[in-house]
Amino acid sequence: MKEIEKIPVVSKNVLLPFILITSLFALWGFANAVTDPMVQAFKKVLELSNSQAAWVQMAFYGGYFCMALPAALFVRKYSYKVGILIGLALYAGGALLFYPAAITEQFWFFCLGLYILTFGLAFLETTANPYILAMGDPRTAIQRLNLAQAFNPVGLIVGLLVAQQFVLKKLQSDDIENYASLAEAKKMLIRTSDLLVIRDPYVILGLVIIIVFVLILVNKMPQEKDENGIPSIGATFSALGKNNKYVLGVLAQVLYVGAQIMCWTYIYQYAEAIGMSSETAANYQFIAFIVFLVGRAIGTYLLRFMSSGKLLMYFAILAIGFCIGTIWMEGLFGLYSLVGISFCMSLMFPTIYGIALEGLNEEESKIGAAGLVMAIVGGALMPKLQGVIIDAGGYGVNDIKIAGVSEVNFSFILPLFCFTYISWYGFKVYNKYEAMET
Secondary structure, eight states: OHHHHHSOSSOGGGHHHHHHHHHHHHHHHHHHHHHHHHHHHHHHHTTOOHHHHTHHHHHHHHHHHHHHHHHHHHHHHSOHHHHHHHHHHHHHHHHHTHHHHHHHTOHHHHHHHHHHHHHHHHHHHHHHHHHHHHSSOGGGHHHHHHHHHTTHHHHHHHHHHHHHHHTGGGOHHHHOTTGGGSOHHHHHHHHHHHHHHHHHHHHHHHHHHHHHHHHHHHSOOOOOOOTTOOOOHHHHHHHHHTOHHHHHHHHHHHHHHHHHHHHHHTHHHHHHHTTOOHHHHHHHHHHHHHHHHHHHHHHHHHTTTSOHHHHHHHHHHHHHHHHHHHHHSOSHHHHHHHHHHHHHHTTHHHHHHHHHHTTOOHHHHHHHHHHHHHGGGHHHHHHHHHHHHHGGGSSSSSSSEETTEEHHHHTTHHHHHHHHHHHHHHHHHIIIIITTTO
């Protein structure tokens, strides 16, 4: 490990490209953070059930799944820079669709905007993550990706502040206790006003992305296209399918992203069960993002002295402990445990990503990256399933008891399962691959 400490994580000759690509991590973090509170916002404004409102996350993370592989194939044939520009164009286009969606007041139109927006994010993540891994010595690749990913929670924090200050605080439907019982004419006025409030941050975001698009366009970026020919896509898929560490890593990523989105999305429903408003709950999500940022910094530092598999296992075991507290400690202490999970999650995405791609050649990494970005579909499927559990006794969050706790508490059995698998994956990686190297 002492040898790794002497190798620069980012060398001077790639510093500018590293900074430019790293800025993208904050941009998709912002989109994630702004979108999570929208599940609760749409639920209130449009009078949806928990499982209906979860279509927000289904659209958002489903877009990753649908576009990740086409994005990887495109970048494989052309260049990283072109892939990034297409990603930014789709990102901006999806965000700007919120303008006509607010005019029509159709929930499906908002979901369509999110779906297209995440087409762009799929391009950006499929491009940026392997690019960062390739920007230097392979022995510091996971450290380098964790460093770049440290800017993701910065975007998360800014996005949540925007959601809290410019959306949740201004929603009239959240301030009225019996909104559902109002006369239809009164509800229509409030609905129109609230949907405009939801629209504005996305439209402004779209305009900002257009500016970033221009900045990337005029800057010279290294071209990573392989001029010596591209190997058969079938051969690449076959090699990846035989790589046990990669295949199990994709599943770990599916479960991790599912757990992350469940813990961040349903913090509002968890808070609602103890009589807390969405605006106040946003403060706890803000703290969760701060804890996530701190955890990312600590995890990146610890990777200098500890193998990635072992550290992943330790963080996952700690997450299991916090999940148990979230489920069976009702009230504020349960909410504190839910916030604590964010510390443990901080290390997971880039570490699983780096472990799964470790040892692959350049072409395998490009297609392999698509599989890991497609794994983000876990953020679409698992929150939907959690919403079904929460709706088990009705549209409220505390209608019935399951295993002696409220339905919203019990629903966190799903993240508990996810972290159990991730801890096993970390142990397997350390025991089978890393222990032999030390």
